[in-house]
Amino acid sequence: MTNLTKDLKDNLTQNKDRKFLRDIRLDQWFDGSQVEADIALFQQVLRQANFGRDDVVLMSLENSAGYIPINQALWRLGITAHPVSAETPASELKSDHDQNHYQGIILTKEKAQAFSSDPNLEMVALSLQTLPEMVFFYQRDLSAGRPQVPLESTLGWILNTSGTTGKPKQVGLSHEIMYKAANYDLTSHELTPDDTVLIVMPMFHINAQELIINATLLSGGKIAIAPRFSARNFWRWIKEVDATWSSIVPTIVTILLKNEASRQTFDPDNKLRFIRCASAMLALNRHEEFVKTFKVPILEGYGMTEACSQCTLNPLDAIKRGSVGKPYHTDVKIIAPDGSYTSKPNIQGEIAIAGDHVITSYLGNNTKDFHHGWFHTGDLGYFDEDGYLWLNGRIKHVIINRGGEKVSPIIVENALAELDFIQNVAVVPTPDELYGEVVTAAVILDEKFKADHQKARTLINEHARATLPKYRRPEKIFFVDSFPLNPTRKIMREELSKQLQKIEKEG
Numbered sequence: 001m002t003n004l005t006k007d008l009k010d011n012l013t014q015n016k017d018r019k020f021l022r023d024i025r026l027d028q029w030f031d032g033s034q035v036e037a038d039i040a041l042f043q044q045v046l047r048q049a050n051f052g053r054d055d056v057v058l059m060s061l062e063n064s065a066g067y068i069p070i071n072q073a074l075w076r077l078g079i080t081a082h083p084v085s086a087e088t089p090a091s092e093l094k095s096d097h098d099q100n101h102y103q104g105i106i107l108t109k110e111k112a113q114a115f116s117s118d119p120n121l122e123m124v125a126l127s128l129q130t131l132p133e134m135v136f137f138y139q140r141d142l143s144a145g146r147p148q149v150p151l152e153s154t155l156g157w158i159l160n161t162s163g164t165t166g167k168p169k170q171v172g173l174s175h176e177i178m179y180k181a182a183n184y185d186l187t188s189h190e191l192t193p194d195d196t197v198l199i200v201m202p203m204f205h206i207n208a209q210e211l212i213i214n215a216t217l218l219s220g221g222k223i224a225i226a227p228r229f230s231a232r233n234f235w236r237w238i239k240e241v242d243a244t245w246s247s248i249v250p251t252i253v254t255i256l257l258k259n260e261a262s263r264q265t266f267d268p269d270n271k272l273r274f275i276r277c278a279s280a281m282l283a284l285n286r287h288e289e290f291v292k293t294f295k296v297p298i299l300e301g302y303g304m305t306e307a308c309s310q311c312t313l314n315p316l317d318a319i320k321r322g323s324v325g326k327p328y329h330t331d332v333k334i335i336a337p338d339g340s341y342t343s344k345p346n347i348q349g350e351i352a353i354a355g356d357h358v359i360t361s362y363l364g365n366n367t368k369d370f371h372h373g374w375f376h377t378g379d380l381g382y383f384d385e386d387g388y389l390w391l392n393g394r395i396k397h398v399i400i401n402r403g404g405e406k407v408s409p410i411i412v413e414n415a416l417a418e419l420d421f422i423q424n425v426a427v428v429p430t431p432d433e434l435y436g437e438v439v440t441a442a443v444i445l446d447e448k449f450k451a452d453h454q455k456a457r458t459l460i461n462e463h464a465r466a467t468l469p470k471y472r473r474p475e476k477i478f479f480v481d482s483f484p485l486n487p488t489r490k491i492m493r494e495e496l497s498k499q500l501q502k503i504e505k506e507g
Contacts, residue, residue: 066131
């Protein structure tokens with residue numbers, strides 16, 4: 001066994017009679033003995049099918065308590081889990097399998113039909129206590145006698161990056177990396193057996209899988225899993241499960257603030273220690289409004305799949321709003337204009353990271369973003385005098401052709417988000433004959449302003465003139481009902497830019 005599988009198994013033994021895992025969809029709590037029984041049932045199938053170390057199992061599941069026994073059953077045998085979004089169409093999953101020939105596939109009944117006629121696959125319907133309708137496909141011709149025990153170097157996960165600026169890359173995370181990262185997460189968040197976390201983020205993603213689940217299990221805490229985020233139910237779930245923390249993204253912060261059902265169901269008599277927020281930049285005024293409205297600290301951090309989650313975090317006793325905190329068990333530097341790596345204050349540039357929980361290449365030996373022992377993240381930022389990291393957005397999101405001026409969309413978004421009638425705003429480049437690209441704002445208005453676009457446009461332009469230099473002011477403003485989001489609720493900016501161009505063209 002590896003350190004990861006041993007400690008996770010010990011956790012189940014210690015919790016064999018304790019209800020520590022709740023599936024909100026099933027309306028049921030599970031104890032360690034039930035999870036261990038699910039692990040044993042799935043492992044029996046895996047052994048009979050001759051699975052061995054380094055085999056890969058593709059998974060496309062909605063949020064479910066079933067992730068916990070499925071992952072551990074795979075890891076104990078040295079098998080690699082490759083979770084992808086539950087929203088992935090069955091046809092796309094089939095195409096992925098035809099190209100990569102995964103040894104196993106885990107689905108629910110709805111998507112199983114796409115694989116049922118494949119002559120090379122055997123199908124088994126499993127009824128786990130934590131996932132009653134699990135369908136497992138596996139290759140018929142797996143050779144017997146291969147090792148069924150993991151090494152520290154064995155990949156526990158293959159995860160896709162978010163792909164907001166291009167095609168997703170594949171990240172392979174070993175048992176050793178996962179174990180170290182989870183322990184760093186639990187200590188930085190000061191997790192204890194008294195904590196209960198509510199999961200509303202999609203569970204195929206690194207945030208839920210590593211920072212929340214593995215860290216919480218190793219700390220001995222409790223986990224409650226919602227089927228998906230719901231503004232109407234979020235605060236009710238927090239209260240029902242006695243959650244002490246949850247992890248969300250800036251889009252959800254805005255929804256919780258602007259959604260009337262959210263405000264009406266909020267109960268200040270809760271046990272929350274903090275709400276963690278990452279994955280994208282959170283506007284300072286949204287941060288301040290959330291804390292003022294809900295009386296709950298927001299703990300901002302900076303992480304990524306390539307680092308098996310977290311790189312920086314605000315100290316719990318010294319939160320600096322707007323910053324993503326200080327490096328934690330991670331070397332974080334800014335690439336200065338002269339190409340050197342520095343942590344000196346107020347030098348702006350690309351962020352580079354290194355550490356024992358950071359990968360050194362993507363799968364397929366893709367080392368394009370790795371240089372001199374550092375991973376170049378593609379994010380822009382700087383350190384302040386106190387050693388806190390501040391983000392300036394993605395390099396690929398910077399509008400570089402506006403008359404020779406560089407514009408960071410994040411700066412413009414933060415300025416416009418100060419207007420109360422703006423529910424959400426995203427700034428992207430759109431083509432322009434004179435400047436090459438211009439600053440273009442897509443705005444989701446509050447309900448009371450949706451009928452008066454002209455007034456909203458006037459107020460936005462007035463505010464921009466008062467808060468932004470001319471080259472950063474939006475030259476085009478579009479009012480939309482929603483943004484294109486990926487499954488982790490990050491704005492797909494290239495797609496948004498194309499949509500706005502289409503709206504402009506159609507008049």
